[in-house]
Amino acid sequence: MESPWEVVNVELKVAEETVLVEVESAARRLPCPTCGEPSPIYDSSTRRWRHLDTCQFQTILSTEVPRVKCLEHGVKRVQVPWADRRSKFTAMFEQLVLRWLEVACISAVAELFGLSWGTVDGIQKRAVQRGIKRRSYEEGRRLPERIGIDEKSFKKGHDYVTVICDQTGGNVVHVADGRKAEVVEDYLKSFDEKERASVRTVAMDMWQGYISAVTTWIPDAEKKICFDKFHVAQHLGKAVDQVRRAENKKLRAEGNDALKGTRYHWLGNSTELSRERLAELAGLTKVAKRTGRAWVLKEIGMDAWRYKSRGWARKALTKWYESAIRCRMEPVKKVARTIKKHMEGIINAIYHGVTNARSESINSRIQWIKYTARGFRNRERFRNAIYFHLGGLDMTPEALKPIGFHTS
Ligand SMILES: [Zn+2]
Structure with missing residues (x-):
């Protein structure tokens, strides 16, 4: 804990197999979460976060979180440094769950941590949102020079998403609903003409919908379309x-x-x-x-x-x-x-020399995602899982990032 926060009590509750860590701030003023201006404490309420286990005991952080009264922004709950806004877990705990999600399915991770399926799904979903947001803030959203376009089925082949990847980096950069020409058009036309002209190759299947979308939006497409x-x-x-x-x-x-x-x-x-x-x-x-x-x-x-x-x-x-x-x-x-x-x-x-190595490895990893999820009932979950495993996103919880990188 860093000043002004400090641990004031640690209680071992053997019967409940829990360690309760109480944290307090003695400061009279705390920064307004919107502008950072030190502002007087207005009131407070108890909040709890699950932290990394202590031995086999669940460990809970508890604190009175103050609200401050900023002259400009009014009454606001302060941002605690150990957890992301609206999370019931400390950032270190969330990071551990995310690590596990890289190698195991949601239900296995839920069982491992004694959480509900929906809670773990929520942690994954927020991580993806964070990563996508950071990608557009920090690097800017850009059109890859070597694109791969592919359709992927789910729900036993009755439903589709279109997956667009950066064939140089091997990351999935965009996942869109359905497999119509329009979804590729919508993606391509969200970039300016100069960027579209800088595309060098577009690898895809011999399918008229994608061909016409690329021909319409990429200059000199006939030299760039590659049926890999x-x-x-x-x-x-x-x-x-x-x-x-x-x-x-x-x-x-x-x-x-x-x-x-x-x-x-x-x-x-x-x-x-x-x-x-x-x-x-x-x-x-x-x-x-x-x-x-x-x-x-x-x-x-x-x-x-x-x-x-x-x-x-x-x-x-x-x-x-x-x-x-x-x-x-x-x-x-x-x-x-x-x-x-x-x-x-x-x-x-x-x-x-458009190689299929990237498409094939992305393809087999999407198969793995589908297999471990035992079939996705819902497109949004499938899309989230693709971004999570193949998006190359930085999904570190905000609270673990150096100050100045916060986007929420
Ligand atoms: Zn303020």
């Missing part, structure tokens, strides 16, 4: 899976279940597969010929990423398209047509 490897691979992987499912049905009708349970065998990138798995796939392609062909087409298509120049990448993709469109597997042909239509954007991605 991650999304192209996702489309091709889906096509392989559709072919596999159809063939599996056919084979099982003939009493052959060689393809059963092999869904994930075909999704990975061949360059990352083990020798054993590759041998297994080679064996499978002898029985499941169509799935094998679809898989080989996917692998050849992804090979275009080996090139560095626009010319070579275009040549490789065009050649790939010509064989894919003749393959007599409708799911693969459908992706081939999509790839042809969006070829320049794919070439942009290859040329700019």
Whole structure:
């Protein structure tokens, strides 16, 4: 405790497993919370905060918090230095809860500290609000040079949010409701023209809504839109899976279940597969010929990423398209047509070396968030959790920040 606050009594309540710490201020005047002007005490009332446990005992801080009468601002409750405004916890306690929330879900943290789910949710929500507020105060809100746009589903795939990330820093910078073109437009047009012109790449899926939003608001968008490897691979992987499912049905009708349970065998990138798995796939392609062909087409298509120049990448993709469109597997042909239509954007991605590492790591962390929350019922909670885990925000409680950085 710093002057004028001091601990005047510590009481050990064994039966209640509680330590009660009483704090008092002897000052006759305290600063007005609005202007900082030392003002006379007007009245006071008892308030309590939960602090870090003492051994296994819950520790409660209790004090008479005065209200001061400022000549300019009237009667105001003073700001105590150990807790944020409106919080029932000391800043050190809140910080500990936030640390735990980084690695565990809300219900686990609630159980650990003997708090309700809603209380822990509230601590997380306030932390995110603090972080977003600080980001705009201290650094200014800015448009990243390399943007990634993606949609994420929740509520068992019935609802969506659009996630915009900074591909350089790897942080999520914006989470918007739904996946319509307008949500991307609203975000982009909140920046001035100069800033929009400074965007160098926009990585996204081959989806018309996002494409038209970016084309409208980013100058020279046709050179900057990148359909990254991650999304192209996702489309091709889906096509392989559709072919596999159809063939599996056919084979099982003939009493052959060689393809059963092999869904994930075909999704990975061949360059990352083990020798054993590759041998297994080679064996499978002898029985499941169509799935094998679809898989080989996917692998050849992804090979275009080996090139560095626009010319070579275009040549490789065009050649790939010509064989894919003749393959007599409708799911693969459908992706081939999509790839042809969006070829320049794919070439942009290859040329700019837009890597999918960031999108993939953000993607897998959002999967983790969804998994640990056992499905979000509400969009706001999902959005909060994304900001909390991926926003790169400074969410330290105000009371732990050096004076002069307070934003509330
Ligand atoms: Zn004042």
